[in-house]
Amino acid sequence: MPRVLIATTGSLGDLNPMLAIGDHLRALGADVDFATYPCYERACHENGFRFFAIGGSGDYVHTLRLTRDMLDEQSFDVFVDRVNFDQLDLSYQQLLEAAAGADIIVAPSHVAPAHLVAEKLGIPYVACALCLIHLKSTATIGTEEYKRLSASAARWHSVLRKLRESQGLSRKVLPFASLLSGVTLLLGVLPPYLLSPADLRIPSLEVTGYAAFPRTRKTLRDDVLSSFCDERTVAFSFGSFADACDPAHFFTESLAACRMLGLKCVYLSKRATPAMLEASGPDFMVREDVAPADVFPLVGITAHHGGTGTLVAACDHPKPMIIVPFFLDQPLHAARMNALTGCPQISARDYDRHSAAEALKLALQHGHSMTEKIRGLAAQQSDGAERSAHRILSTLAGARRLTLG
Numbered sequence: 001m002p003r004v005l006i007a008t009t010g011s012l013g014d015l016n017p018m019l020a021i022g023d024h025l026r027a028l029g030a031d032v033d034f035a036t037y038p039c040y041e042r043a044c045h046e047n048g049f050r051f052f053a054i055g056g057s058g059d060y061v062h063t064l065r066l067t068r069d070m071l072d073e074q075s076f077d078v079f080v081d082r083v084n085f086d087q088l089d090l091s092y093q094q095l096l097e098a099a100a101g102a103d104i105i106v107a108p109s110h111v112a113p114a115h116l117v118a119e120k121l122g123i124p125y126v127a128c129a130l131c132l133i134h135l136k137s138t139a140t141i142g143t144e145e146y147k148r149l150s151a152s153a154a155r156w157h158s159v160l161r162k163l164r165e166s167q168g169l170s171r172k173v174l175p176f177a178s179l180l181s182g183v184t185l186l187l188g189v190l191p192p193y194l195l196s197p198a199d200l201r202i203p204s205l206e207v208t209g210y211a212a213f214p215r216t217r218k219t220l221r222d223d224v225l226s227s228f229c230d231e232r233t234v235a236f237s238f239g240s241f242a243d244a245c246d247p248a249h250f251f252t253e254s255l256a257a258c259r260m261l262g263l264k265c266v267y268l269s270k271r272a273t274p275a276m277l278e279a280s281g282p283d284f285m286v287r288e289d290v291a292p293a294d295v296f297p298l299v300g301i302t303a304h305h306g307g308t309g310t311l312v313a314a315c316d317h318p319k320p321m322i323i324v325p326f327f328l329d330q331p332l333h334a335a336r337m338n339a340l341t342g343c344p345q346i347s348a349r350d351y352d353r354h355s356a357a358e359a360l361k362l363a364l365q366h367g368h369s370m371t372e373k374i375r376g377l378a379a380q381q382s383d384g385a386e387r388s389a390h391r392i393l394s395t396l397a398g399a400r401r402l403t404l405g
Helices: 012-027 038-046 060-064 075-085 088-098 112-121 132-139 144-148 150-166 223-228 239-245 247-261 274-278 292-298 308-316 329-341 353-365 367-378 384-404
Strands: 003-007 031-036 050-053 104-108 125-129 185-188 205-207 233-237 264-268 284-287 301-304 321-323
Touching (some): 003 012, 003 088, 012 038, 012 125, 012 308, 012 384, 031 038, 031 088, 038 050, 050 088, 075 088, 075 150, 088 150, 104 112, 112 150, 125 132, 125 384, 132 329, 185 384, 223 264, 223 292, 239 247, 247 264, 247 274, 247 353, 264 292, 292 301, 292 308, 301 308, 321 353, 353 367
Parallel strands (some): 003 104, 031 050, 104 125, 233 264, 233 301
């Protein structure tokens, strides 16, 4: 029985697709372990996976120390610093211990220690691109955009070079570039419609499709919410970044925009403030324990941040949408969806009641054509979890044949 170690950091949007892949790997006869943040231990155990902690004690939000100032153009640098390099030595040692006896390591592309540990142990490494930023950062190395990050990149190279030297790993001229250049296989675990022809030319990339985690939750048991929602209701779901940096602002402006157009508002936030949860009115609701996929089928319009999982959920229930991207992959997804469907997009730093109302008005005006285009995109989606699991095991089998040969 092959032992697969799946390592992931980041938000639930990073964890859930990997859980889906792990579920299919297990069904195919693999022994699957997870190495991830301590805050996800319960989720791993509930789904029957052995758990190993990597990183410090904080969750994704606390690790990133999210604030509104991360909406500026340097947010990519800050994100890479905090999620990968602030605790790189610790995460590497923890992952090295977790990988003892593993036959293959599978990880999202942003998990920096994964390729180092696989190299140290001499086992295959499969990287999963869960969003466009994973591919874009690779494709743009050496371009003007990459040069803009030269100061940060120089430090990243230095940190990785020192770790390589301390672990007896081979010297590399650009060790940061080896995050993906040294992979055994790069899986595009994201909706195929997000990819451009340029993305598809990336070496070693195989697109499997988004890996949707099987929903084990019970059917929505919120009769009040179900009765409230109708075709004139907008569901807002802006993800963990909005929740962490300023949930009250995004809720207040969203509700005001709805009232300007005579619409109703359902605002979803896992970190809603007490004032938000205590507020009530005939034209709005706030929920902190309801998944977007549970609400999107009930409403007439969706407004979201463009994170991969939330975007897929919105496309699975085609209807007019607006996208409010914050940082990293989200602006890329928003631009791509705007080009494909015409859905309006608003930068998070420009989001207020007036910009939101204009975007919602535009979405309503072009609602039918937008819905049909979204429906066409959703039809392209396949079971990325199953396809990814098969490719991971076939890659392992191929690596073993090479070793034996």
